[in-house]
Amino acid sequence: MSEDKGRYQPLSYYQLMEISLRELLVEKGVVTDEAVNAEVQAMRSRTPERGAQVVAKAWADPAYKERLLKNGTAACEEIGLEIPALKLVAVENTPQVHNVIVCTLCSCYPRVLLGIPPDWYKSRNYRSRMVREPRTVLEEFGVRVAENVAIRVHDSTADMRYLVLPMRPKGTEGWDEAKLATLVTRDSMIGVALPKV
Amino acid sequence: MQPQFVTRYAAALSPEFRTGEKVRVRKTAPLGHIRTPFYIRGHVGEIERLCGAFPNPEELAQMRDGLPAVPLYRVRFRQKDVWPDYRGPDADVVEIEIFQHWLEKA
Amino acid sequence: MIGKMHHDMGGQPAGKVQITEHDYAEWERRIDAMVQLLRLAGLFTVDELRKNIEQLPPDAYDRLTYYEKWISSLTQTMIQRGLITTAELGRKMQEVEKRCSRSS
Numbered sequence: 580m581s582e583d584k585g586r587y588q589p590l591s592y593y594q595l596m597e598i599s600l601r602e603l604l605v606e607k608g609v610v611t612d613e614a615v616n617a618e619v620q621a622m623r624s625r626t627p628e629r630g631a632q633v634v635a636k637a638w639a640d641p642a643y644k645e646r647l648l649k650n651g652t653a654a655c656e657e658i659g660l661e662i663p664a665l666k667l668v669a670v671e672n673t674p675q676v677h678n679v680i681v682c683t684l685c686s687c688y689p690r691v692l693l694g695i696p697p698d699w700y701k702s703r704n705y706r707s708r709m710v711r712e713p714r715t716v717l718e719e720f721g722v723r724v725a726e727n728v729a730i731r732v733h734d735s736t737a738d739m740r741y742l743v744l745p746m747r748p749k750g751t752e753g754w755d756e757a758k759l760a761t762l763v764t765r766d767s768m769i770g771v772a773l774p775k776v
Numbered sequence: 777m778q779p780q781f782v783t784r785y786a787a788a789l790s791p792e793f794r795t796g797e798k799v800r801v802r803k804t805a806p807l808g809h810i811r812t813p814f815y816i817r818g819h820v821g822e823i824e825r826l827c828g829a830f831p832n833p834e835e836l837a838q839m840r841d842g843l844p845a846v847p848l849y850r851v852r853f854r855q856k857d858v859w860p861d862y863r864g865p866d867a868d869v870v871e872i873e874i875f876q877h878w879l880e881k882a
Numbered sequence: 883m884i885g886k887m888h889h890d891m892g893g894q895p896a897g898k899v900q901i902t903e904h905d906y907a908e909w910e911r912r913i914d915a916m917v918q919l920l921r922l923a924g925l926f927t928v929d930e931l932r933k934n935i936e937q938l939p940p941d942a943y944d945r946l947t948y949y950e951k952w953i954s955s956l957t958q959t960m961i962q963r964g965l966i967t968t969a970e971l972g973r974k975m976q977e978v979e980k981r982c983s984r985s986s
Contacts, residue, residue: 666781683813712862714863714864714868726864729865731869731871732869733871734871734872734873736811736812737827737830737873738827738830739848
C-alpha cells in the first residue's frame with residue numbers, strides 16, 4: 580500500500596467485503612460469477628426507456644391510460660414488459676394535480692421500469708423534505724407548481740411502487756409512440772421534472 | 777371493497793376499512809422493523825384505496841413468514857393536518873401505504 | 883424524538899437537495915446483482931435487508947454510501963441466515979486482503 584504508483588487503489592473495507600462475500604457464496608454453490616455478471620448486464624438494460632414506453636402509450640391511447648391507472652402492473656404486462664413482482668400504481672398529473680414520489684424510509688423505486696435510483700433520490704435531504712415542503716423542494720428541481728394545482732406526495736412505504744404519468748406536452752399532436760417516448764425522462768416519472776418538446 | 781392487487785394471500789382478506797373512511801394512525805413507537813413512518817403516527821386521514829393483502833414486513837424482517845397476510849391501504853392525509861407550519865394550498869396531500877394493524881377508526 | 887429511529891427521516895429538517903448522481907462502479911453493481919439473485923432465490927427477504935440497514939449505528943448510516951450500507955447489511959443477513967459464518971468471512975477477508983496487496 581506504500582508503493583502506490585497511481586494505478587493500484589487499495590481496497591476499501593466494503594470492497595473487500597463484497598469480494599469476500601461473493602467468493603464465499605460461489606465456493607458454497609449459492610451463486611456463480613456468471614450469474615452475477617449476467618444480472619449486472621440485465622440491470623444495465625433496465626433503463627428509464629421502459630417506463631417511457633408505458634407513458635408514451637398512455638398518451639397515445641386513452642383506453643390504455645385508463646387500464647394503466649386501474650392496474651399499473653397489468654398494463655405493463657400487456658405491452659410485454661417483464662416486471663417481476665412489481666405492484667405498480669400509476670398516478671396521473673392533470674391541470675389540477677401534480678404528483679411526486681419519495682421513499683422516506685429507504686429508497687423504494689420502480690427499478691424494473693426506471694433503473695437504479697439516482698443518488699439524490701436516496702439522499703437525506705430529499706427523503707426528509709419532500710413530504711414536508713414539496714413545493715420548495717420542487718423549485719430546487721426547477722419545477723414551480725401553481726397555487727391552484729394540488730400536490731400529492733406519495734411516500735412509497737410498503738409493497739406498491741409508483742410511476743408518475745406526466746401531462747402530455749402541447750405541440751406533440753400526431754406524434755407516434757416512439758417519438759413521444761423520447762420526451763419522457765426518468766425525472767418526469769418521479770415527478771421532479773416536466774416533459775418538454 | 778375490491779383490492780387493487782389480488783395476491784395469493786387474497787383468502788386472508790377481510791378488510792376492516794372502506795374507501796373514504798376516516799382512520800387514525802396509531803400513536804405508538806414499538807421496536808423492530810416498521811414501515812409506518814414516525815411523522816404520520818397519530819394523524820387522521822382517509823382511506824384512498826385497498827391495495828390488497830401482503831405478508832407483514834415487521835415479521836418478514838425477523839425471518840418469519842409474515843402470515844396471515846395483512847390488508848394494506850393507501851391513506852390520504854391533508855398536509856395542513858400533518859405539519860403545523862405547512863405553507864401551501866389546503867388541497868396538498870401526502871399519501872402513504874399503511875398496514876391495517878396500524879390503523880384505527882377515527 | 884423518543885422512539886423515532888434514525889433512518890425514519892420524513893419531515894426532519896435538512897438542507898437543499900444536492901441534485902447529483904454518479905455512474906455506479908462495477909463492485910456496486912455486483913452488490914445490487916447479488917441482492918437481486920439471492921432474494922429471487924428465496925434466500926432472504928428485502929425486509930431483512932432493510933432491518934439490518936436500519937440497525938446500523940446512526941453515524942455509520944449517515945457516513946456509509948448506499949452500496950456500502952447494502953453490502954454491510956447483505957453480509958449480516960447471510961450470517962443471520964446461516965449461509966456463511968463470521969469465522970468463514972474473517973478467514974476469507976484475510977485471504978483476499980493478502981492476495982490483493984500482493985498484486986500491484
